[in-house]
Amino acid sequence: MSCGRSEQRIQRLYDPRRLCDEDDELSEVEPDAVPTEVRDWLALTFTRSMTNVKRRGQEKPKFRSVAHAIRAGIMVDRMYRRLSSSAGLHVPPHVLLLLKNLDDWSFDVFEVNKAGDGHSLKYVGYELLQKYDLITKYKINSTMLDNFLLQMENGYSKYKNPYHNLVHGADVAQTVHYILSQSRLAHWLTDLEVFATIIAALIHDYEHTGTTNNFHIQTGSEFALLYNDRAVLENHHICASFQVMKHEDSNILAHLSREEYREFRTLVIEMVLATDMSFHFQQLKNMKNLLGMPENIDKPKALSLVLHCADISHPSKDWNLHSRWTDQLLEEFFRQGDREQELGLPFSPLCDRNSTLVAESQIGFIDFIVDPSFSVMTDMLDKILTPLQKDSKNMVNDVISEEVFEKKESKSTSTSSLHSSSSKGSKSTQGKYSFKTPWADCLLDNKSHWKDRAAKDAEERKRKATENQSNNCNSEVSSTTSSHQSKPDSKVVTSVSQDNKLPSEGKMGK
Numbered sequence: 001m002s003c004g005r006s007e008q009r010i011q012r013l014y015d016p017r018r019l020c021d022e023d024d025e026l027s028e029v030e031p032d033a034v035p036t037e038v039r040d041w042l043a044l045t046f047t048r049s050m051t052n053v054k055r056r057g058q059e060k061p062k063f064r065s066v067a068h069a070i071r072a073g074i075m076v077d078r079m080y081r082r083l084s085s086s087a088g089l090h091v092p093p094h095v096l097l098l099l100k101n102l103d104d105w106s107f108d109v110f111e112v113n114k115a116g117d118g119h120s121l122k123y124v125g126y127e128l129l130q131k132y133d134l135i136t137k138y139k140i141n142s143t144m145l146d147n148f149l150l151q152m153e154n155g156y157s158k159y160k161n162p163y164h165n166l167v168h169g170a171d172v173a174q175t176v177h178y179i180l181s182q183s184r185l186a187h188w189l190t191d192l193e194v195f196a197t198i199i200a201a202l203i204h205d206y207e208h209t210g211t212t213n214n215f216h217i218q219t220g221s222e223f224a225l226l227y228n229d230r231a232v233l234e235n236h237h238i239c240a241s242f243q244v245m246k247h248e249d250s251n252i253l254a255h256l257s258r259e260e261y262r263e264f265r266t267l268v269i270e271m272v273l274a275t276d277m278s279f280h281f282q283q284l285k286n287m288k289n290l291l292g293m294p295e296n297i298d299k300p301k302a303l304s305l306v307l308h309c310a311d312i313s314h315p316s317k318d319w320n321l322h323s324r325w326t327d328q329l330l331e332e333f334f335r336q337g338d339r340e341q342e343l344g345l346p347f348s349p350l351c352d353r354n355s356t357l358v359a360e361s362q363i364g365f366i367d368f369i370v371d372p373s374f375s376v377m378t379d380m381l382d383k384i385l386t387p388l389q390k391d392s393k394n395m396v397n398d399v400i401s402e403e404v405f406e407k408k409e410s411k412s413t414s415t416s417s418l419h420s421s422s423s424k425g426s427k428s429t430q431g432k433y434s435f436k437t438p439w440a441d442c443l444l445d446n447k448s449h450w451k452d453r454a455a456k457d458a459e460e461r462k463r464k465a466t467e468n469q470s471n472n473c474n475s476e477v478s479s480t481t482s483s484h485q486s487k488p489d490s491k492v493v494t495s496v497s498q499d500n501k502l503p504s505e506g507k508m509g510k
């Protein structure tokens with residue numbers, strides 16, 4: 001909003017005539033209802049009747065001026081709210097305070113969700129779009145944006161999932177922001193590409209059913225039929241989100257040109273389809289091949305890998321966050337297992353709540369999925385950004401120069417420079433681009449937590465097995481004794497099977 005217009009807006013707020021005109025609205029306000037010190041503050045701050053305060057004890061300020069003052073106080077609050085977020089969203093001050101940590105890898109989205117009455121996706125979404133100046137850039141109407149984000153929250157809440165809910169959507173969007181801003185990848189992107197990436201992260205699991213693609217396929221669900229068993233959930237997330245974005249009440253893309261809309265949509269579709277886990281190994285293989293080629297990495301592939309890593313990033317966050325996400329995800333898996341049991345279907349991997357080895361499966365997920373993904377992504381960031389950093393250092397007439405770097409950086413994030421290769425968990429090799437890689441330490445830390453947990457679980461299983469055996473043995477002995485007169489040769493089982501594993505245990509839980 002241009003400065004002139006905002007000044008006019010503020011003047012209008014404070015036009016004394018306006019206050020006087022609306023004085024009557026407050027006429028029923030009982031002046032005594034306002035405590036003396038509040039009345040003095042209001043009178044002192046928002047009215048011209050400075051003398052009122054000096055007269056304290058002689059007489060109460062005239063009712064009219066108190067009413068003016070209260071009206072002015074309300075106006076100040078409204079004006080503050082308007083200014084506290086360019087999109088017209090009122091962000092409660094205690095939520096605003098937590099959003100100050102948006103640039104941190106250890107950002108606690110659960111805390112924001114609790115403080116924000118379950119609206120973390122709305123607040124994180126607003127803050128990110130504002131941080132990259134996209135609301136202004138794409139003239140996004142604040143009511144449309146409000147409706148869009150609330151629709152997203154409703155969709156994420158449709159199936160009451162323990163894990164795939166609006167907090168996950170907010171968490172993935174914030175993690176994508178961290179990667180874009182801390183590595184400075186954001187400077188390699190156009191505004192439209194940043195816009196598409198943030199929206200892709202926010203919508204990527206919209207209306208998730210809390211069950212896997214395979215469950216949809218095995219049960220022949222409507223979605224599986226609609227999408228021919230291919231990336232069933234991911235296709236739905238995209239389709240349903242674009243229907244919301246096209247709706248007249250929540251059309252946040254209204255001011256994109258036809259070409260911009262095409263580019264935006266193509267990017268979002270590619271990024272969200274790439275979050276289909278069945279594509280994981282292919283995606284890493286393709287990226288590794290590209291890293292070995294002299295050509296530049298193409299942006300949709302790079303951004304798809306960033307979103308995929310953010311989507312499976314909680315094992316690379318602080319333990320308090322990761323262990324909470326794990327509990328929620330496994331509960332969601334177990335609920336699917338319960339339904340599979342009811343339907344007479346075999347348990348999907350990790351879905352049997354009675355035999356899944358959680359700690360072991362998490363060690364496997366970190367070793368075989370998360371760690372390799374982040375390692376490939378880190379190499380990809382290196383490859384993309386090192387040449388840009390060299391160019392901008394030489395201040396050659398380059399697409400991105402330091403000024404552009406600084407200008408964009410001040411717009412997109414207020415964190416310190418990334419060239420501090422000495423900072424903990426940062427990736428830098430001689431002459432290479434350096435940026436923070438906090439995920440590396442967290443992955444090591446979490447793996448050791450799971451190893452401790454796995455050892456304790458194994459001990460517990462062994463103890464239970466021994467207990468069961470001895471119980472069985474006792475009941476065998478007692479029934480053998482009583483029936484010994486008839487059958488002298490029954491064998492009493494006394495040893496636990498050699499590998500100390502319960503019969504239902506398989507590798508990694510299934």
Ligand SMILES: Nc1nc2c(ncn2[C@@H]2O[C@H](COP(=O)(O)O)[C@@H](O)[C@H]2O)c(=O)[nH]1
Nearest residue numbers: 204205275277311312315326329361362365
């Ligand atoms: N065994 C585990 N699998 C996990 C964990 N966190 C995520 N995942 C899997 O990744 C996909 C991510 O895609 P999404 O779009 O569905 O979020 C998820 O469905 C799981 O299959 C984990 O901690 N352990």
Ligand SMILES: [Mg+2]
Nearest residue numbers: 204205233275
């Ligand atoms: Mg998904």
Ligand SMILES: [Zn+2]
Nearest residue numbers: 168204205311
């Ligand atoms: Zn997800």
